[in-house]
Amino acid sequence: MTDLNGLAVYIETFGCQMNENDSERIAGLLAAAGARLADRPEESQVTIVNTCAVRAKSEEKLFSYLGRLRSLKKKTGLVVVLAGCVAQLRRDKILDRNPDVDFILGPDNYHRLPELLERRLGQPRVLTAWSKEWREDDRRHCLRRSPVSAFVTVMEGCDNFCAYCIVPFTRGREKFRPLRAVLDEVRTLAGEGYKEIQFLGQNVNSYRDPATGAVFRDLLTAADEIEGIEWIRFITSHPKNFNDDMAEAMARSSHVCRQIHLPLQSGSSAVLERMKRGYSRESYLEKIRGLRSLMPEICLSTDIIVGFPGETESEFSETLAALRDIRYANIFSFRYSPRPGTSAAKLTDDVPFEVKRRRLMEVQQTQKAIQTGIHEGFIGRTIRVLCQGKSKKDGRVYSGRSEGYQVVNFRSETDVIGRFVQVRITSSGPYSLRGELSGIP
Ligand code: SAH
Ligand code: SF4
Ligand code: F3S
Numbered sequence: 001m002t003d004l005n006g007l008a009v010y011i012e013t014f015g016c017q018m019n020e021n022d023s024e025r026i027a028g029l030l031a032a033a034g035a036r037l038a039d040r041p042e043e044s045q046v047t048i049v050n051t052c053a054v055r056a057k058s059e060e061k062l063f064s065y066l067g068r069l070r071s072l073k074k075k076t077g078l079v080v081v082l083a084g085c086v087a088q089l090r091r092d093k094i095l096d097r098n099p100d101v102d103f104i105l106g107p108d109n110y111h112r113l114p115e116l117l118e119r120r121l122g123q124p125r126v127l128t129a130w131s132k133e134w135r136e137d138d139r140r141h142c143l144r145r146s147p148v149s150a151f152v153t154v155m156e157g158c159d160n161f162c163a164y165c166i167v168p169f170t171r172g173r174e175k176f177r178p179l180r181a182v183l184d185e186v187r188t189l190a191g192e193g194y195k196e197i198q199f200l201g202q203n204v205n206s207y208r209d210p211a212t213g214a215v216f217r218d219l220l221t222a223a224d225e226i227e228g229i230e231w232i233r234f235i236t237s238h239p240k241n242f243n244d245d246m247a248e249a250m251a252r253s254s255h256v257c258r259q260i261h262l263p264l265q266s267g268s269s270a271v272l273e274r275m276k277r278g279y280s281r282e283s284y285l286e287k288i289r290g291l292r293s294l295m296p297e298i299c300l301s302t303d304i305i306v307g308f309p310g311e312t313e314s315e316f317s318e319t320l321a322a323l324r325d326i327r328y329a330n331i332f333s334f335r336y337s338p339r340p341g342t343s344a345a346k347l348t349d350d351v352p353f354e355v356k357r358r359r360l361m362e363v364q365q366t367q368k369a370i371q372t373g374i375h376e377g378f379i380g381r382t383i384r385v386l387c388q389g390k391s392k393k394d395g396r397v398y399s400g401r402s403e404g405y406q407v408v409n410f411r412s413e414t415d416v417i418g419r420f421v422q423v424r425i426t427s428s429g430p431y432s433l434r435g436e437l438s439g440i441p
Pocket of ligand 1: 054055164165166167201202203236237238263265303304305334335336337338339
């Protein structure tokens with residue numbers, strides 16, 4: 001048995017929800033092995049940085065963070081562990097240029113951490129081997145950030161190789177978690193009082209249970225029956241794999257939220273083809289029509305990239321038009337950033353920075369106006385909200401999410417964290433709704 005003997009560990013997380021969930025699992029693994037979790041790197045003996053490589057900016061953030069740890073290391077002898085996607089991808093560069101990094105661990109190697117830290121600066125320093133199969137660890141130890149809403153990873157990796165994307169190179173090929181393990185975890189979470197779960201995977205729609213061949217739709221249907229879990233969400237669905245069966249399973253379910261994140265990336269079929277996304281503007285719109293005819297109230301969100309190589313002004317205007325047609329409840333938008341090793345990196349990054357910047361601004365302004373309009377439509381309505389936490393500034397202001405995933409702020413005299421409440425919406429802005437508590441069922 002590993003015994004870390006009260007070793008103080010701090011974990012810093014960059015990147016997506018899967019990284020957040022991985023950090024929760026790492027924290028649990030280390031705590032179970034006797035480590036103590038610190039609140040700041042300054043209070044730790046070991047700092048683990050869980051990294052993201054999706055855009056150049058994410059990598060830059062990491063390297064500046066490492067600069068900060070370097071001076072700390074000089075003073076305190078801090079042990080620095082690099083985990084996650086940059087660790088997987090850039091291990092040689094890191095070994096060359098960052099002698100202050102003690103360990104490098106790719107996403108398939110976190111189970112080795114307790115043992116590595118027990119031996120401290122022992123060998124090997126670098127663990128980035130892939131495992132072909134899913135490795136199930138003991139998730140009872142997962143130390144979750146939220147007591148209300150839990151991430152449950154169901155698959156990892158991606159086989160799609162979209163032209164711009166580094167994820168298949170950092171997370172490897174698709175691996176699926178056994179359905180039984182997923183459902184066991186959800187049951188445990190329900191028993192612990194969690195109200196919401198979010199299934200995670202780079203491409204949840206390609207889920208397939210290794211034992212029975214059950215697909216994602218079956219997983220949703222089975223999770224829907226677990227008592228205590230009121231809301232079920234999932235990210236990310238690839239539009240190419242999202243089919244009528246999935247939409248029907250959502251519509252039939254009682255607990256799957258009427259909300260979906262379906263990354264469009266571009267509104268131009270020509271750009272989508274260059275991105276190797278596997279769908280066209282028309283087939284995407286067709287899927288949205290199908291979803292809305294089954295669930296008229298469904299809230300949609302998306303990801304948009306502007307300035308992909310060769311994107312003309314008229315191709316870009318198709319993205320703006322798509323935003324206006326679809327009226328998403330929320331979007332995440334990015335300037336294209338070439339990632340070495342991807343197929344798009346071989347194309348000339350020919351949209352000038354200034355043009356990318358202007359296009360991003362246009363996307364964001366267009367969306368801001370749409371969201372403002374959608375939110376104004378909520379004023380006067382009473383909606384169900386799952387309270388997630390409270391404001392740091394004012395202890396009586398609570399914050400939650402609607403079924404459509406909108407942020408809702410409201411006042412309450414009693415602590416309602418983890419509870420469903422009814423809130424009457426009284427005002428709104430582009431990014432949130434505000435209201436009055438009108439009932440605690
Ligand atoms: N697996 C998910 C998310 C991938 S990363 C999916 O397939 O949708 C999250 C988002 O980052 C992507 O949807 C995309 O919009 C953006 N992104 C990925 N690579 C990028 C790049 N090289 N430049 C800019 N944005 C990128
Ligand atoms: Fe990246 Fe495309 Fe895979 Fe998403 S589906 S992780 S964008 S390669
Ligand atoms: Fe980033 Fe890796 Fe997630 S590259 S988006 S942390 S899968």
